[in-house]
Amino acid sequence: MxxxxxxxxxxxxxxxxxxxxxxxxxxxxxxxxxxxxxxxxxxxxxxxxxxxxxxxxxxxxxxxxxxxxxxxxxxxxxxxxxxxxxxxxxxxxxxxxxxxxxxxxxxxxxxxxxxxxxxxxxxxxxxxxxxxxxxxxxxxxxxxxxxxxxxxxxxxxxxxxxxxxxxxxxxxxxxxxxxxxxxxxxxxxxxxxxxxxxxxxxxxxxxxxxxxxxxxxxxxxxxxxxxxxxxxxxxxxxxxxxYQLKFKMNFVSAASEIEKKIALETQHFRRGDMNQLVIRSTMPRVTYKSVPNPPHDNQIEYQKGDVLVGNDSFGIYKNELQIVLKPHKEPRKNKIGQLSPEEVFLLDFIKPWSKFKLQI
Missing domain, CATH: 3.20.20.70 (Aldolase class I)
Structure with a gap:
């Protein structure tokens, strides 16, 4: 213990x-x-x-x-x-x-x-x-x-x-x-x-x-x-x-209730087939497959530590949660918030299959 x-x-x-x-x-x-x-x-x-x-x-x-x-x-x-x-x-x-x-x-x-x-x-x-x-x-x-x-x-x-x-x-x-x-x-x-x-x-x-x-x-x-x-x-x-990282985050004003629920109520884990662009938590896209998610805050360049959720235009990836590792643009994702700046460096500890949570 x-x-x-x-x-x-x-x-x-x-x-x-x-x-x-x-x-x-x-x-x-x-x-x-x-x-x-x-x-x-x-x-x-x-x-x-x-x-x-x-x-x-x-x-x-x-x-x-x-x-x-x-x-x-x-x-x-x-x-x-x-x-x-x-x-x-x-x-x-x-x-x-x-x-x-x-x-x-x-x-x-x-x-x-x-x-x-x-x-x-x-x-x-x-x-x-x-x-x-x-x-x-x-x-x-x-x-x-x-x-x-x-x-x-x-x-x-x-x-x-x-x-x-x-x-x-x-x-x-x-x-x-x-x-x-x-x-x-x-x-x-x-x-x-x-x-x-x-x-x-x-x-x-x-x-x-x-x-x-x-x-x-x-x-x-x-x-x-x-x-x-x-x-x-x-x-x-x-x-x-x-026993697992819980990142503090702040929501953007336009974050919807479903996006807040996805962020805060999911036991997240990083996909085993990792990439260098984002940390992907894919289960929310299954759990909330039928829940609409209109676009917002999706015309900007996302920065490391930004928290994203796929919007209605993202097909099968709608409502998938991602945390940005490298800056990029993608209008099919909504920025719903960002990690507290002092905790962004802790993203380096989220390995394939690592469990993590988000909190405010």
Whole structure:
């Protein structure tokens, strides 16, 4: 199953604000907490008490908490990799290893007696995971999670992200990546230009970022990297379909009721024999074969992202829905609307037989 998550930073924030944030996230169906422990400065007991207090709040609300740790923190808190009781006593679900070890260490950690999940850093295109698996790791207890990038211009390009992620999906490993709130100001460091995994997502609306990650087919859990996201952002994420793309569209004023019905009430899928001009959803022409559809908005050059429906002059193709990929003219098609501009790039993820929906 695919989940939504959020992040909190106990060393840079207030307990009551974090508690309120977790309660708000719970209201909108969030299930995961990313919590950073890369920058602690207190004693072992002080750290344990502070983190456990907020982790227990999350546990009562049904969250799973993953704690981001590094070798430096193990040394600072005098924690041994052979004994993960410190993290068990924090009541976390798992620990995320921000830095790599030798493969054998990670594999051994996956057999810890507390059943803690060991989450690996996914943002490197090296044979790291295969090395761990070769040491007979306990793979049901191995997860993967990408990095986030506070500095603008430094997050992953999409093609590199794909290569890194495919290494984990090849083994069926549960994966996660980050999106950026446009209002959150809190992160682990004193630079925060948003905390996304993908650079091209940094300034996009948060729901579009999530659609991008889910549409890749490579990410199971989407986590907001910076705190605190607004309630509007949490609500928008909660409405994202995690299993198929739902494009937001705007109708032209002349769009008819049948055209709106075709667009909004159909489970669309792209024909298997694809072309480069348009994405074709052909079932509406069967379902609404006998319904008239007079021409309108059909004397223009259609642009990428325009939504079209065949009109009465289009014969067998009347009431077929199409989404434009390349500009063209065709008076036998009515323009009924267009996709939201920020979502047009997501058309690249509609492959032959891909399922999708349209919404306003």
């Amino acid at each position: 695919r989940n939504l998550g959020l992040s909190i930073y106990p060393d840079h924030s207030d307990f009551e604000k974090n508690k309120n944030y977790l309660e708000l996230g719970h209201k909108y169906g969030f299930k995961r907490i990313f919590m950073s422990m890369l920058e602690v400065g207190d004693s072992v007991e002080a750290v344990k008490n502070k983190y456990r207090k907020i982790i227990d709040v999350g546990n009562r609300l049904g969250y799973q908490t993953f704690l981001d740790v590094s070798p430096r923190i193990f040394q600072k808190l005098n924690i041994s990799y052979a004994d993960l009781s410190f993290f068990h006593e924090l009541h976390v679900t798992g620990i995320r290893l921000d830095q790599a070890f030798d493969g054998a260490t990670e594999a051994m950690l996956s057999y810890n007696k507390y059943g803690l999940i060991i989450e690996l850093n996914m943002s490197n295109n090296v044979d790291y995971l295969n090395n761990i698996i070769s040491y007979q790791a306990n793979t049901p207890f191995i997860y993967g999670c990408h990095n986030f990038y506070p500095q603008v211009g430094t997050a992953l390009p999409f093609d590199f992200f794909v290569k890194c992620s495919q290494r984990f999906k090849h083994f069926g490993i549960h994966t996660a990546a980050f999106v950026a709130s446009q209002v959150g100001k809190i992160g682990p460091w004193n630079v925060n230009d948003g905390l996304p995994t993908l650079e091209e997502d940094r300034r996009l609306p948060i729901a579009v970022q999530a659609k991008h990650l889910f549409a890749s087919g490579l990410i199971d859990d989407v986590i907001i990297g910076n705190a605190y996201a607004s309630e509007a952002e949490l609500a928008a994420l909660s409405q994202v379909d995690r």
